[in-house]
Amino acid sequence: KNSLPPHIFAVADRAYQCMLGRLGTGPRNQCIVISGESGAGKTESTKLLLRQIMELCRGNSQLEQQVLQVNPLLEAFGNAQTVMNDNSSRFGKYIQLRFLNTSVKGAKINEYLLEKSRVVQQDEGEQNFHIFYYMFAGISAADKEIYGLLEPTPYRYLNHKYGTEEKIQHWGKKYHNVCNAMDMVGFHEREKVDMLTILAGILSLGNIVFQPQDSGILKVTEHSKGWLKAAAGQFGVQEEEVLKCLICTVNVTRGENIQRYHSQQQAEDARDSIAKVVYGRVFGWIVSKVNELLAPNLDSDVELREIGILDIFGFENFAVNRYEQLCINLANEQLQYFFNQEHIFLMEQSEYKQEEVSWENIDFKDNKPILDLFLAKPLGIMSLLDEQSAFPQATDQAFVDKLNSSFKKNPHFLIGRSRNPVFSVVHYAGKVEYNASGFLERNRDTIPANIRGLFINSVTPLLSVLFAATISRTGTLMPQHKSKVRNLRVIQGKRQQTSAPDNFNAKRKQSVGAQFRHSLVVLMEKMFAANPHFVRCIKPNSSKQPDLLDD
Numbered sequence: 001k002n003s004l005p006p007h008i009f010a011v012a013d014r015a016y017q018c019m020l021g022r023l024g025t026g027p028r029n030q031c032i033v034i035s036g037e038s039g040a041g042k043t044e045s046t047k048l049l050l051r052q053i054m055e056l057c058r059g060n061s062q063l064e065q066q067v068l069q070v071n072p073l074l075e076a077f078g079n080a081q082t083v084m085n086d087n088s089s090r091f092g093k094y095i096q097l098r099f100l101n102t103s104v105k106g107a108k109i110n111e112y113l114l115e116k117s118r119v120v121q122q123d124e125g126e127q128n129f130h131i132f133y134y135m136f137a138g139i140s141a142a143d144k145e146i147y148g149l150l151e152p153t154p155y156r157y158l159n160h161k162y163g164t165e166e167k168i169q170h171w172g173k174k175y176h177n178v179c180n181a182m183d184m185v186g187f188h189e190r191e192k193v194d195m196l197t198i199l200a201g202i203l204s205l206g207n208i209v210f211q212p213q214d215s216g217i218l219k220v221t222e223h224s225k226g227w228l229k230a231a232a233g234q235f236g237v238q239e240e241e242v243l244k245c246l247i248c249t250v251n252v253t254r255g256e257n258i259q260r261y262h263s264q265q266q267a268e269d270a271r272d273s274i275a276k277v278v279y280g281r282v283f284g285w286i287v288s289k290v291n292e293l294l295a296p297n298l299d300s301d302v303e304l305r306e307i308g309i310l311d312i313f314g315f316e317n318f319a320v321n322r323y324e325q326l327c328i329n330l331a332n333e334q335l336q337y338f339f340n341q342e343h344i345f346l347m348e349q350s351e352y353k354q355e356e357v358s359w360e361n362i363d364f365k366d367n368k369p370i371l372d373l374f375l376a377k378p379l380g381i382m383s384l385l386d387e388q389s390a391f392p393q394a395t396d397q398a399f400v401d402k403l404n405s406s407f408k409k410n411p412h413f414l415i416g417r418s419r420n421p422v423f424s425v426v427h428y429a430g431k432v433e434y435n436a437s438g439f440l441e442r443n444r445d446t447i448p449a450n451i452r453g454l455f456i457n458s459v460t461p462l463l464s465v466l467f468a469a470t471i472s473r474t475g476t477l478m479p480q481h482k483s484k485v486r487n488l489r490v491i492q493g494k495r496q497q498t499s500a501p502d503n504f505n506a507k508r509k510q511s512v513g514a515q516f517r518h519s520l521v522v523l524m525e526k527m528f529a530a531n532p533h534f535v536r537c538i539k540p541n542s543s544k545q546p547d548l549l550d551d
């Protein structure tokens, strides 16, 4: 308590008092927006704020413990070591604390844009999500056999690397915290076992390598046959069915199954996309379980007030900026607009004028034109990306050509001068060059067409639940009730025989960009309706050192 930074105390206190209407504004929902670059301290500030708000309302101590204890679970599955931060959140979150009068009655977490690509690939100096390292360090040798886990270094998705003795000890402790958090959230033993088996399955899947046969059709190499068998076993499905999803696509034309065999690249993409979708669904499911636990136990007509805390990825500008950076930077433009428009400049200045305080108008950079460049319909970057993503034959270069011709006169867009498909956007925070290689695929997030049917019928109950779940317009995973899952399993079983397309049919599926845009719209609606507080975190140094403030 004594070490609580004073600004955290001030923000928590102000938000709480404003929510109760004690500062002369009438009771209102509040939102606290925490911003700053990666490693600046957003997540740590969020945790301190939560603790302090709970302290202020002298909350329901069980709920308080639960809200704080879900953090190790979310961080294990959603955080990773990056070059910027050893515990970097690879997803954005908005935590809403819900109050009845002065006391907190529940909470809800919304998650945004988990960086699933990290499951299958990490840049130099970076790691996969923490949970993979924790589980190797914390699971006993006997249990590893149950999950089908070997030593960590053979796994390609871990870059064949592990940690020093000191780190392994630390990870072992973290694993036990995660297990405690799972117990507290109310995971059944069977769900825990399934979840770890599924994670082991992801790692086995990553080791499958393909080679062409004389016929040109791919097979898995002799060396990786064992990995295919292991992955199928861990996912609770037939080996041949997994292989089929990897090496070919089955389309139904006039009631007839037409098989199209994959190239080596397509098979590798199919393998990686399965790993990403499975991990993404495990994460979504954890968040939904946490929300079930934290939901207020009150009639739905009881009116509750909220304090929301937004801990979202800051503006990013790396050596190579990919699709994820485009989405993250769009979110930051949106937040900057909120900051400019609603509050700091327009609102404060008009208040000064109203009160006849002598005041010289300050000009600010309105970033609306940049938001329009991204979001206008039909001629905005995101719409054009969706349009191109809908054409199976379109290429990343064709998308960039389309941008170049549409925005050549736009002062916030710069045509790239490279052989690669690149373009730049002049953001409010500076110019960022994007490399569009892989944009269409990441936006489509295509997964093999029959995978949903296959996994719904898995003998691993959790996998079946994960794939029977629906995904909302904003990308939230919504698990079905058990009876519905059973029905779906039957329906999907029948469908599989006729190979009818399921919900994952790429043509009907919403793009990642569209889901992200919807989730931003919903978030912004909540924020515009609330009273805002802004916390800007400043990174003291770039060498991850304590007690060092870089001039």
Ligand SMILES: Nc1ncnc2c1ncn2[C@@H]1O[C@H](COP(=O)(O)OP(=O)(O)OP(=O)(O)O)[C@@H](O)[C@H]1O
Pocket: 005, 036, 037, 038, 039, 040, 041, 042, 043, 044, 045, 084, 085, 086, 087, 088, 089, 090, 312, 313, 314, 537
């Ligand atoms: N108030 C604090 N006191 C001491 N150390 C801190 C504090 N805030 C942050 N740190 C240190 O900085 C590290 C990075 O902080 P944090 O994870 O909160 O950054 P972030 O802004 O959320 O980054 P990212 O965007 O990558 O998730 C922490 O793991 C911790 O070591």
